[in-house]
Amino acid sequence: LKSEILLFALLLTLHSSLNAQWSIRETYNESFRQKEFYAILGFIQPSPALNHPYQNTKYGITVGCRNEMFWVYMYFSTVPKISNTVLKDHSYSFSTTVYFGSEARNWQMAQQFDTNTIDLIKPTEFLDYMGFVDFITVMLNWENNPNRPFIIDIRGFRVVGKELYRRCRI
Amino acid sequence: MNYFNYFIQNFTISLLLLLSSTNEANAQWMYFQEEGTNFVYATTQPSTSLTPMSPPFHDTSARLAIACLNDDYYAYILFTKTPSIIGAENSEFGYTFNTKIHIDDTSMDWTFTQPFDSNQLLFMNPTELIRKLINTEVLLLNINWRGNGFAMFMFTVDEFSSMLFHLDRFCNT
Numbered sequence: 001l002k003s004e005i006l007l008f009a010l011l012l013t014l015h016s017s018l019n020a021q022w023s024i025r026e027t028y029n030e031s032f033r034q035k036e037f038y039a040i041l042g043f044i045q046p047s048p049a050l051n052h053p054y055q056n057t058k059y060g061i062t063v064g065c066r067n068e069m070f071w072v073y074m075y076f077s078t079v080p081k082i083s084n085t086v087l088k089d090h091s092y093s094f095s096t097t098v099y100f101g102s103e104a105r106n107w108q109m110a111q112q113f114d115t116n117t118i119d120l121i122k123p124t125e126f127l128d129y130m131g132f133v134d135f136i137t138v139m140l141n142w143e144n145n146p147n148r149p150f151i152i153d154i155r156g157f158r159v160v161g162k163e164l165y166r167r168c169r170i
Numbered sequence: 171m172n173y174f175n176y177f178i179q180n181f182t183i184s185l186l187l188l189l190s191s192t193n194e195a196n197a198q199w200m201y202f203q204e205e206g207t208n209f210v211y212a213t214t215q216p217s218t219s220l221t222p223m224s225p226p227f228h229d230t231s232a233r234l235a236i237a238c239l240n241d242d243y244y245a246y247i248l249f250t251k252t253p254s255i256i257g258a259e260n261s262e263f264g265y266t267f268n269t270k271i272h273i274d275d276t277s278m279d280w281t282f283t284q285p286f287d288s289n290q291l292l293f294m295n296p297t298e299l300i301r302k303l304i305n306t307e308v309l310l311l312n313i314n315w316r317g318n319g320f321a322m323f324m325f326t327v328d329e330f331s332s333m334l335f336h337l338d339r340f341c342n343t
Contacts, residue, residue: 030254030316031287086205090248114216114231115250
């Protein structure tokens, strides 16, 4: 019975991560007078859910580009509170473990004040690593939720990513 | 129309003054020092626009920040999203524009610079602004935000001089 429950839980997690779909959005940056494109995945329910008061928090990932410049950030339905950060350029800066498949790497992240997004520093390098795996796992030291995995199914990005690169003229 | 706007703004200011005077807990400065530097700053609590903004800017919030680095003072607004401002002109460091600000009941024009692709609006002549903010309660800012008309941000600047005193102490070490 125990293994059945485990299997069910596994299927449920897979199902919830499969449910999240990639979509492409186009905006116009008035300051730069250029189009911007975003590939957005979300929302994903953390499994297990975060502790109170963050139990309803969901997350997603966004890849944005404008004229051959790329950026990647995770976004959350509530403003994340990350422990053990240092202040840099009006942002909470920290490094964390990111698993590309099963390969662990240390990654530098930054969260601007009051925002519900966390930027991944060195986005082009991140996108390169992303191209070789099906899942990435970002470990976050969220206040009262130490060392939580945020699993992202990026299989759908192969198709969406190509479209994004095409539109940003790469 | 202008008179109406004027009335609404003044009405809002008086209402907010009334509210802020009854709720002292809101007037709290937050202090920050950046890692490995002597760059220190104090910010107000984040506040959203008094006029509703349309997506994707609907949840934009702002803080007024007063910063000190090597005895030089700076004043700027930190937004959670990069503002897109109508009437801003290209200058050497970014986009420059004039807009109306209110300090308590006095309104005046102020020049701002937004560094390219930045979510900060820098007050030009920051020392003059800081001098004007001492012993006042409210700073109100009108920004001609593309797609949103004039967005109006209000900051409570109670205890400004004691904040400056704290900042000065950290800045001079």
